[in-house]
Each structure stands twice: as structure tokens, then as C-alpha cells.
Amino acid sequence: MSIKLLLEKAHVEGIRYFDVYRREGGYRSVEKALKEMGPEAIVEEVKKSGLRGRGGAGFPAGMKWSFIAKPEGVPRHLVCNADESEPGTFKDRYLMEFIPHLLIEGLIVSSFALGSNDTYIYIRGEYAWIVDILEQAISEAKNNGFLGNNILGTGFNCNIHVQRGAGAYICGEETALIESLEGKRGNPRIKPPFPAVQGVWMRPTVVNNVETLAAVVPIINMGGEEYAKIGVGRSTGTKLISACGNINKPGVYEIDMTISVEEFIYSDEYCGGIANGKKLKACIPGGSSVPILPANLLLKTAKGETRYMNYESLSDGGFATGSMMGSGGFIVLDEDQCVVRHTLSLARFYRHESCGQCSPCREGTGWMEKILKNIEYGKGKLSDIDLLWDIQRKIEGNTICPLGDAAAWPVAAAIRHFRDEFEWHVLHPEEAQQ
Amino acid sequence: MVKFSEEQLAEFNRLVSRYPEGKQKSALLPVLHLAQDSFGGWLSAETMDYVAEMLQISSIEVYEVATFYSMYNLKPVGKYMFEVCQTGPCMLRGSDDIIAYIGEKLGIKPGETTSDGMFTLKTVECLGACGYAPMMQLGKHYREHLTREKVDAIIEECRSKAANMN
Ligand SMILES: NC(=O)C1=CN([C@@H]2O[C@H](COP(=O)(O)OP(=O)(O)OC[C@H]3O[C@@H](n4cnc5c(N)ncnc54)[C@H](O)[C@@H]3O)[C@@H](O)[C@H]2O)C=CC1
Ligand SMILES: Cc1cc2nc3c(=O)[nH]c(=O)nc-3n(C[C@H](O)[C@H](O)[C@H](O)COP(=O)(O)O)c2cc1C
Ligand code: SF4
Ligand code: FES
Numbered sequence: 001m002s003i004k005l006l007l008e009k010a011h012v013e014g015i016r017y018f019d020v021y022r023r024e025g026g027y028r029s030v031e032k033a034l035k036e037m038g039p040e041a042i043v044e045e046v047k048k049s050g051l052r053g054r055g056g057a058g059f060p061a062g063m064k065w066s067f068i069a070k071p072e073g074v075p076r077h078l079v080c081n082a083d084e085s086e087p088g089t090f091k092d093r094y095l096m097e098f099i100p101h102l103l104i105e106g107l108i109v110s111s112f113a114l115g116s117n118d119t120y121i122y123i124r125g126e127y128a129w130i131v132d133i134l135e136q137a138i139s140e141a142k143n144n145g146f147l148g149n150n151i152l153g154t155g156f157n158c159n160i161h162v163q164r165g166a167g168a169y170i171c172g173e174e175t176a177l178i179e180s181l182e183g184k185r186g187n188p189r190i191k192p193p194f195p196a197v198q199g200v201w202m203r204p205t206v207v208n209n210v211e212t213l214a215a216v217v218p219i220i221n222m223g224g225e226e227y228a229k230i231g232v233g234r235s236t237g238t239k240l241i242s243a244c245g246n247i248n249k250p251g252v253y254e255i256d257m258t259i260s261v262e263e264f265i266y267s268d269e270y271c272g273g274i275a276n277g278k279k280l281k282a283c284i285p286g287g288s289s290v291p292i293l294p295a296n297l298l299l300k301t302a303k304g305e306t307r308y309m310n311y312e313s314l315s316d317g318g319f320a321t322g323s324m325m326g327s328g329g330f331i332v333l334d335e336d337q338c339v340v341r342h343t344l345s346l347a348r349f350y351r352h353e354s355c356g357q358c359s360p361c362r363e364g365t366g367w368m369e370k371i372l373k374n375i376e377y378g379k380g381k382l383s384d385i386d387l388l389w390d391i392q393r394k395i396e397g398n399t400i401c402p403l404g405d406a407a408a409w410p411v412a413a414a415i416r417h418f419r420d421e422f423e424w425h426v427l428h429p430e431e432a433q434q
Numbered sequence: 435m436v437k438f439s440e441e442q443l444a445e446f447n448r449l450v451s452r453y454p455e456g457k458q459k460s461a462l463l464p465v466l467h468l469a470q471d472s473f474g475g476w477l478s479a480e481t482m483d484y485v486a487e488m489l490q491i492s493s494i495e496v497y498e499v500a501t502f503y504s505m506y507n508l509k510p511v512g513k514y515m516f517e518v519c520q521t522g523p524c525m526l527r528g529s530d531d532i533i534a535y536i537g538e539k540l541g542i543k544p545g546e547t548t549s550d551g552m553f554t555l556k557t558v559e560c561l562g563a564c565g566y567a568p569m570m571q572l573g574k575h576y577r578e579h580l581t582r583e584k585v586d587a588i589i590e591e592c593r594s595k596a597a598n599m600n
Binding site: 092161245341 | 452457467489495499504505521522526559562564566
């Protein structure tokens with residue numbers, strides 16, 4: 001039986017409203033954290049929990065929090081990253097839409113731990129109706145003494161503000177997000193300095209994903225050690241996976257990271273198998289930026305071992321035969337899908353989203369799209385496949401932010417595992433044109 | 435002449451108050467949304483200059499932001515904008531067919547507006563609704579699990595809404 005820490009109450013009637021959420025045990029972690037624990041003790045619990053950033057990079061949350069600089073007299077800020085724009089990823093939306101108070105609760109505890117009196121939620125501009133849901137939750141929390149001045153009589157002041165983006169994938173990258181929050185174009189900054197040292201308005205800032213901050217609630221309620229017992233190895237706790245593509249039951253699932261990929265795809269509790277009785281062809285298990293895997297390498301590692309839905313197992317084999325957990329956007333392709341076409345669509349996405357600051361990314365994403373288009377529509381040459389390989393290699397590692405890598409990896413993996421499909425397009429131009 | 439109404443001005447002040455003293459430029463993105471919604475669904479040079487004046491920043495700071503983000507319209511758009519997602523996960527569930535169908539029904543290509551100014555068709559990249567594909571954004575909300583029948587109904591819905599407004 002699966003363990004649910006985040007979505008357990010998501011379907012309780014009226015859980016979106018404070019009274020119901022509170023009746024179901026909500027905001028207990030705020031009482032415990034503010035009255036019985038201090039900021040250091042909270043950071044300690046989060047460290048013990050082993051919680052890793054759910055935005056994609058998997059950086060240990062407690063460690064990041066302990067890195068925040070504390071210069072005398074300079075305000076610090078917590079920023080919640082709700083930009084969620086990685087193709088295949090829609091888990092944060094689900095959490096905010098159905099159980100918004102869980103995020104607000106996590107934000108209050110985390111703001112207290114980090115000493116943030118003004119906390120910002122940066123949400124992608126298209127999630128306009130969710131802004132209303134969050135603002136409603138914030139005002140309810142405030143009316144009940146959980147936000148505003150002197151929260152629960154502890155002397156802690158905190159306000160949460162929701163800022164809408166305006167359509168730019170790059171603003172999910174934390175330094176681009178900070179620029180955007182300051183009212184500028186979303187051009188990433190060079191790291192280091194990390195935001196924990198110099199973030200919004202040059203003040204120390206912690207940026208965390210929605211799911212990471214929501215997970216702080218069960219961690220405080222149950223204790224970091226108990227939380228760490230769930231899962232396996234360095235993949236502790238539960239993870240939200242948003243599953244889409246050619247499966248019977250697309251949706252958001254909370255998993256305990258001990259289940260196998262096979263169980264996740266075929267069990268009725270999760271994806272319910274491949275749609276229309278088709279066969280599984282390939283899958284991008286962690287959002288569009290991570291390598292695509294053919295069915296055989298998805299279900300079993302190159303060594304023939306079962307592959308599991310956790311950080312370590314999904315990356316087993318490195319990029320040669322593995323992939324990554326990433327943001328948890330699980331995209332499934334059935335046997336009828338064309339990998340070249342899908343890769344072209346992702347290449348177009350990255351070309352569209354490149355901020356244009358670095359030439360390898362700006363030019364490279366454009367070239368990759370163009371060459372892929374030629375191949376897809378039967379106008380390519382065999383040497384184009386090598387050219388494509390060459391371009392992606394020249395982007396990787398040569399840019400300010402990882403969007404360049406994110407654009408390169410899907411192309412590399414598609415060629416690595418499905419070269420025959422690229423060749424087929426070149427050798428059968430007439431059929432490819434259809 | 436563009437000018438915020440009393441009510442819009444109150445919202446403007448609320449937006450600016452969320453940031454520290456002297457950091458009012460931070461309110462630029464939300465203020466541009468407000469301006470776009472208030473002044474005809476797009477950002478004219480006049481609107482952008484007004485926003486610059488209101489936030490006490492230079493016009494160029496507004497232009498460079500307005501041109502960077504995809505949700506700001508720099509040209510007039512139809513009363514109803516169908517923003518259909520075309521990225522991989524939606525494509526796997528037939529978004530290409532939906533885009534072609536809408537184009538056929540309305541007699542326009544992506545990026546165009548119908549001659550009566552009613553509809554604009556736009557293709558967009560992943561909107562975070564991949565599990566409910568194919569989908570589109572219509573105003574503040576998403577329309578998901580699109581089929582040809584649903585598209586027909588949505589077009590009807592818009593037409594009758596517009597008729598009732600007149
Ligand atoms: N959820 C989504 O929609 C998307 C997620 N992603 C994911 O984003 C990932 C890349 O994100 P990045 O932020 O560039 O990764 P990163 O590894 O540079 O940083 C991860 C986090 O750890 C912090 N950090 C790392 N070292 C630190 C240090 N020494 N001191 C203080 N803080 C430190 C960073 O500030 C950041 O918050 C990719 O792996 C991808 O999976 C990418 C696109 C979209
Ligand atoms: C191009 C790009 C887009 C990103 N988009 C998001 C995003 O939408 N949401 C998110 O939480 N992190 C995103 N990230 C990762 C953030 O930079 C950062 O690592 C994350 O917000 C930290 O939170 P976490 O430690 O809780 O995961 C993105 C990174 C890159 C390079
Ligand atoms: S890698 Fe691409 S998106 Fe990132 S800073 Fe450079 S040009 Fe911009
Ligand atoms: S791919 Fe269309 S909403 Fe994500």
C-alpha cells in the first residue's frame with residue numbers, strides 16, 4: 001500500500017478552505033515549529049529528513065537552508081518556485097489547486113526557519129486562476145492568525161505575496177526567476193554567487209520548489225528521522241509524479257520511491273498501462289530535459305536489474321543507458337509514436353525558450369530545430385545526424401545556465417537510442433514526408 | 435488616453451506595496467498584466483509609456499520586459515484567444531489535429547485573427563496540463579481533454595457570450 005504524505009487529504013470535500021483544512025489537522029506544524037522548536041531545530045529536522053529539492057536538481061533542502069548567509073541587518077527572503085514549465089510536469093499545479101493550504105503551511109514554517117518576513121510565490125503567468133486560489137488561502141490564513149504580524153503570539157511576522165510570471169520557461173531557473181521578480185527580463189545570472197548568498201535585491205534568498213516546501217509539513221509533524229525511513233537510500237520520503245502521454249490514466253501520483261518503473265506504468269493504482277492496448281516504446285521519466293529511454297532500458301538497467309522510481313535507480317547507467325528523476329514529469333510514448341517527431345517538438349520548445357544570452361544555446365537550439373525538421377520531413381542527409389550530434393555536444397557545458405544542457409540532452413539520447421529511426425527518415429524521404 | 439480607473443489604481447497600489455521601498459520596479463510584470471487587461475487586451479506603446487511613468491522607470495525598461503514574455507500581446511488580438519499547446523506531450527495525444535481543426539473552422543492560421551476580430555488562434559508551448567491533453571488556454575482558464583466536438587461547443591459558447599454582451 002502506498003504512503004501518502006502530501007495528497008492524502010487532497011480529495012476531502014472543501015479541503016481548499018481553511019476551516020476544513022484545519023479540521024483535518026492542518027497548521028499543526030506551524031504551532032509545533034513556532035512554539036516548540038526554533039529556526040535551527042527546524043533546519044536540523046529538514047536535514048535529517050534527507051529531503052531533496054523537488055524542482056529537479058535534487059539538492060538537499062536542509063543543506064541549502066544552512067548555507068543561507070546572515071549578514072547583520074540585511075533582510076532574507078524565501079521564494080517559492082511555482083513556475084512549473086518543464087514539458088511533462090504538472091504536479092505543483094495539482095498541489096496548489098487542490099490543497100493550497102499545504103503549501104501555505106509549509107511556507108510559514110520555512111519562512112520562520114529562514115527568517116523571511118516577506119516570502120514570495122513566483123507562479124507561471126498562465127496559472128492565473130491558481131493565483132486566486134492561493135490568495136484566498138493566504139487571506140484565510142492571515143485572518144486566523146497564521147500570517148501577518150506576531151503569528152500565534154510568537155513575535156514572528158510574515159507575509160506571503162504571489163507574483164505572476166508572464167510566459168517564459170527560463171524563469172523557472174532560479175536566478176532568472178529572481179531577475180523576473182525584480183521586474184526584468186528572465187536572463188539567468190552566473191552562479192556562484194548562489195541565491196543563498198546574493199538573491200533577490202542582492203539579499204540572501206532561498207529558492208525552493210512548491211513540492212519541496214509542502215514536504216516540510218509532514219517532516220515537522222512526524223520528525224525528520226521518521227520521514228527518512230520512507231523510501232530508499234538517498235531517495236527519502238514521497239515524490240509526486242505527473243504522468244502523461246500514451247497511458248490509460250494520466251495524472252498526478254504520490255509514490256513512495258521503492259516501487260518499480262514497471263509497476264508504476266502497468267499497475268491500476270498508477271498509470272494503468274499503455275492506452276489502446278498498444279505496446280510501450282519509450283519514456284522520458286523526469287521531464288523533457290532528461291534523456292529518453294527505450295522500453296528495455298526503462299524497465300531494467302543495462303545490468304538487467306529492475307529499475308525503480310527513485311533518484312539513484314533512474315540514473316543508473318549514467319547517460320549511456322540511464323536517465324534522471326528530474327522534475328518527475330513522466331512522458332510515455334507508445335509503439336506508434338515517432339521519436340524524431342517528438343524530439344523535433346522538444347527542440348522547437350527549447351529554441352523558443354532560450355533567453356538568447358549565450359551563443360551556443362541561442363544558435364545551437366535554432367540549428368537543432370532546423371536540422372531535425374529537415375530529417376523529419378524527409379529532406380535530411382545521413383551526415384545531418386552526425387552534425388546534430390556535434391551541435392548538441394558543443395552546447396553542453398558551454399552556457400550560463402543549464403537550459404543549454406536541457407536542450408542538448410534530449411537530442412543526444414534520441415540519437416543514442418533511436419539512431420535507426422533518424423536513418424529511416426533520411427533513407428525513406430517519401431514516406432517520411434507523410 | 436490610457437489611465438487607470440479608481441479601482442485599477444487601487445490594485446496598482448496593492449501590487450507595488452508588496453515590494454520593499456524603492457523596489458517598485460519589481461511590480462512591473464503584474465502591472466503589465468493589469469494594464470493589458472485594462473486597456474484592450476494588448477500593450478500599445480502608449481500603454482507601456484504610461485506604465486513606465488506610473489512605476490517611475492524609463493520606457494525602455496518596460497519595452498524590454500514586454501517583448502521578452504510571451505503572454506504580453508504587442509498587437510491587438512481577437513476578443514477570444516485560443517492558445518493551443520503544441521509541445522511533445524500534447525502532440526502525443528493529438529494536439530496537431532485539434533490545431534488544424536480550429537484553423538479550418540475559423541478559417542485562420544496560427545497567429546492570425548478572424549476578420550470580425552472575434553477569434554485569435556495561437557500555438558503555445560507546454561502550459562503544465564500535459565496529463566489533460568490536448569488542451570488550450572482561453573482567457574484565465576484552461577480547456578482540457580479537447581475533442582472536435584468540444585471545440586465546436588467552445589466556439590459556440592464564445593459566439594453567444596459575445597452576442598449577449600452587445
Ligand atoms: N520543475 C521544472 O519545471 C523544471 C526543472 N528543471 C530542473 O532543474 C535542474 C537544474 O536546476 P539548477 O537550479 O540549475 O541546479 P543546481 O544544481 O545549480 O542547483 C540546485 C539548487 O541547489 C542550490 N545550490 C547548489 N549548490 C549550492 C551551494 N554551494 N550553495 C548554496 N546553494 C547551492 C542552488 O541554488 C539551487 O537552488 C535540472 O536538473 C532540471 O531537472 C529544469 C527545467 C524545468
Ligand atoms: C531552465 C530551467 C528551468 C527550471 N524550471 C524550474 C521550475 O519551473 N520549477 C522549479 O521548482 N525549479 C525549476 N528549475 C530549477 C531551479 O533552478 C532550482 O533548482 C529549484 O527551484 C530549487 O528548488 P528545489 O531545491 O526545492 O528543487 C529550473 C531550472 C532550469 C535550468
Ligand atoms: S543557456 Fe540559454 S537560456 Fe541559459 S542563459 Fe544561456 S542562452 Fe539563456
Ligand atoms: S505539453 Fe501541452 S500542456 Fe504540457
